[in-house]
Amino acid sequence: MAVGDIDPVLAVNVASAPATLGDWLVVLPLVIPLITGAALVMLRHQMHHQAAVAAGGLVGLLAADIALLVKVLREGPVVMAMGAWKPPFGIAFTADLLGTTFATVSAVVAIAVSLYSIPTINTHERRYGFYPFLMLLMTGVTGAFLTGDLFNLYVWFEVLLISSFGLLVLGSEKRQIDGTLKYGVLNLMATTLFLIAVGLTYGVTGTLNMADIAAKARALPEGAPMVTIAALFLLAFGMKAAAFPVNFWLPASYHTPGAGVSALFAAMLTKVGVYALLKTLLLILAPQAAALSGIVVFVAGTTMVIGALGALAQADLRRLLGWLIIAGIGNMLVGVALGSEGAVTGAVLYGVHSMLVMAGLYLAAGMIEEMAGTGQLSRLGGMMAFNPSFAAVFLVLSLAVSGLPPFSGFWPKAVLFEAAVAGDAPGLAAIILATGFVTTIAIGRVFLYVAWRGGPEGTPDGTTDLVHLAPIPDEDRVARLAPIGLLAGLSVLYGLLPAPVFSLAEGSARSLLDSAGFIARALGSMP
Amino acid sequence: MEAWFAILVGLFFAGATYLLLSKKVVRILLGLALLGNAVNLLIFTAGRLTREVPPLIAPDEDAFTGPVANALPQALILTAIVISFSFFAFLLVLAFRAYQDLGTDDTDAMRLAEPVSDPLPPEGY
Numbered sequence: 343m344a345v346g347d348i349d350p351v352l353a354v355n356v357a358s359a360p361a362t363l364g365d366w367l368v369v370l371p372l373v374i375p376l377i378t379g380a381a382l383v384m385l386r387h388q389m390h391h392q393a394a395v396a397a398g399g400l401v402g403l404l405a406a407d408i409a410l411l412v413k414v415l416r417e418g419p420v421v422m423a424m425g426a427w428k429p430p431f432g433i434a435f436t437a438d439l440l441g442t443t444f445a446t447v448s449a450v451v452a453i454a455v456s457l458y459s460i461p462t463i464n465t466h467e468r469r470y471g472f473y474p475f476l477m478l479l480m481t482g483v484t485g486a487f488l489t490g491d492l493f494n495l496y497v498w499f500e501v502l503l504i505s506s507f508g509l510l511v512l513g514s515e516k517r518q519i520d521g522t523l524k525y526g527v528l529n530l531m532a533t534t535l536f537l538i539a540v541g542l543t544y545g546v547t548g549t550l551n552m553a554d555i556a557a558k559a560r561a562l563p564e565g566a567p568m569v570t571i572a573a574l575f576l577l578a579f580g581m582k583a584a585a586f587p588v589n590f591w592l593p594a595s596y597h598t599p600g601a602g603v604s605a606l607f608a609a610m611l612t613k614v615g616v617y618a619l620l621k622t623l624l625l626i627l628a629p630q631a632a633a634l635s636g637i638v639v640f641v642a643g644t645t646m647v648i649g650a651l652g653a654l655a656q657a658d659l660r661r662l663l664g665w666l667i668i669a670g671i672g673n674m675l676v677g678v679a680l681g682s683e684g685a686v687t688g689a690v691l692y693g694v695h696s697m698l699v700m701a702g703l704y705l706a707a708g709m710i711e712e713m714a715g716t717g718q719l720s721r722l723g724g725m726m727a728f729n730p731s732f733a734a735v736f737l738v739l740s741l742a743v744s745g746l747p748p749f750s751g752f753w754p755k756a757v758l759f760e761a762a763v764a765g766d767a768p769g770l771a772a773i774i775l776a777t778g779f780v781t782t783i784a785i786g787r788v789f790l791y792v793a794w795r796g797g798p799e800g801t802p803d804g805t806t807d808l809v810h811l812a813p814i815p816d817e818d819r820v821a822r823l824a825p826i827g828l829l830a831g832l833s834v835l836y837g838l839l840p841a842p843v844f845s846l847a848e849g850s851a852r853s854l855l856d857s858a859g860f861i862a863r864a865l866g867s868m869p
Numbered sequence: 870m871e872a873w874f875a876i877l878v879g880l881f882f883a884g885a886t887y888l889l890l891s892k893k894v895v896r897i898l899l900g901l902a903l904l905g906n907a908v909n910l911l912i913f914t915a916g917r918l919t920r921e922v923p924p925l926i927a928p929d930e931d932a933f934t935g936p937v938a939n940a941l942p943q944a945l946i947l948t949a950i951v952i953s954f955s956f957f958a959f960l961l962v963l964a965f966r967a968y969q970d971l972g973t974d975d976t977d978a979m980r981l982a983e984p985v986s987d988p989l990p991p992e993g994y
Binding site: 349352493497500503504507511514516517518519520521522523524526527530531534537538540541542544545593594595597598654655656657658661718719720787791799 | 889894897898901904905908911912914915916931932941942945948949952953955956959960963964966967970971976979980981982983987988989990991
């Protein structure tokens with residue numbers, strides 16, 4: 343062997359064969375929004391093309407996500423290592439059923455929001471880069487869902503965080519600046535805590551590949567501080583997911599941007615936090631995180647309660663919705679807390695439901711604010727007489743979020759309740775039912791105020807007062823109503839035919855809890 | 870050596886936490902900058918500290934033979950520095966804009982998104 347040549351035995355151990363064309367599918371959902379986002383920055387002087395290019399990129403993203411989902415369903419988790427360096431040496435992308443499902447649903451929501459944004463965002467927001475920020479946000483969200491490397495996950499978190507800053511402050515209104523400052527500082531602290539946990543994990547295990555950490559963490563000597571690290575992950579991602587007691591940044595900021603941006607955030611950002619919690623606590627550090635399960639049970643219960651009560655205490659439509667997101671996060675955390683297959687299935691079902699329905703509700707709230715000129719519940723009314731079809735869609739979304747059959751909210755709550763009873767956590771089961779009831783009151787009251795009564799506060803019973811409502815211009819009607827109708831329709835479809843989503847969620851839960859299989863596949867010792 | 874660095878990291882975290890508990894935006898931002906540096910130092914220490922052992926493979930070797938400096942933490946820190954610096958720059962501009970528009974740098978006085986005199990929720994149906 344000549345000097346400078348690599349020993350072939352060594353080479354086989356560190357590098358794999360170049361990725362096949364099928365493996366590229368793993369990074370395609372990242373490449374599409376990233377390139378579209380960059381193209382949109384370059385097209386910043388061609389304002390009228392922006393929406394079309396962004397929509398094209400998002401449709402491509404959805405197609406890539408669906409193709410990847412089909413591949414994962416057929417073959418199990420797909421791994422692709424950058425530069426053909428075998429894991430754990432290279433940064434690996436590991437697309438499993440859980441992440442791919444969430445990524446696909448977020449692409450659907452992004453398409454709905456981009457359609458809604460065509461008439462609703464103003465020239466100012468368009469000029470300052472709404473569409474590039476939207477695409478980069480999707481890059482960050484998709485990357486976080488697909489990566490198999492802990493430090494890489496941190497980078498995607500920062501990508502989605504900086505794009506969300508941009509989207510949040512886009513209108514430069516005073517209250518947006520106020521909201522963004524609090525959102526920015528607290529979320530930056532959360533990602534810094536996450537980075538601390540990553541640094542400590544590296545110090546203890548000497549690796550950053552998720553599967554490799556999972557393998558090494560199970561073979562660590564007694565006394566390694568893995569429970570501390572798991573607690574740091576819990577705090578960092580709990581903050582990202584807006585779990586009690588670190589949830590206060592969400593109701594302080596989510597109602598300040600335009601309705602489309604609120605809908606995007608409501609659908610994706612907190613769910614990325616829950617996804618990361620599921621991944622770190624149930625897959626990577628499962629044995630150590632078991633020590634924290636009592637705390638997670640407490641956090642899940644209090645988050646549900648505080649979310650439901652917070653919703654009851656609000657007088658403003660969109661601020662109320664912010665508390666409903668938190669209540670939903672509490673429900674998803676039940677899955678993290680119990681860690682059984684049924685509970686994780688419920689959490690994934692809830693995640694999909696919450697993404698669709700919360701985005702739909704925020705878009706509907708934007709429509710209501712536009713028609714009535716205010717989001718104050720006391721000044722709303724008469725929507726049923728004014729626009730019955732819109733009121734009906736709003737009713738569907740309201741019933742879905744409160745968890746009534748036959749809409750999408752019912753199944754996840756039913757599965758979570760069953761899992762809580764089976765998992766010997768009667769307290770959580772009772773809280774799921776009680777907060778479901780309080781949520782129904784809170785959102786039911788919103789519907790009564792917004793639609794059922796004849797007009798704003800002070801309108802006598804039996805009369806209608808619609809003078810304060812402005813109709814939506816005819817030419818924009820489709821672009822505004824179609825996305826809300828699409829999301830509500832998907833919620834109804836999910837409620838009536840839950841089997842496909844259920845099998846996806848069950849598959850996700852099974853692969854998440856099978857850490858041995860995940861390690862074997864991600865590290866390449868299994869064909 | 871690592872123990873001394875661990876203590877230093879702890880001091881950084883203590884200082885950052887103290888600053889972050891302040892009401893004034895500028896102090897909070899200084900706290901965030903300090904926190905970012907504390908984490909960088911932590912990652913550096915977590916990669917183990919070695920002196921004057923460059924991670925270079927000898928021409929006639931295929932792999933490291935002796936102890937070498939760990940290059941990975943430095944790559945991680947470089948990434949983290951770039952990210953935290955850009956965030957710091959953004960937040961600094963945002964804080965300045967907030968001071969101009971809201972007329973205060975006291976977070977307790979910034980109550981536009983969540984007004985103090987909020988109307989009560991409607992009572993009854």
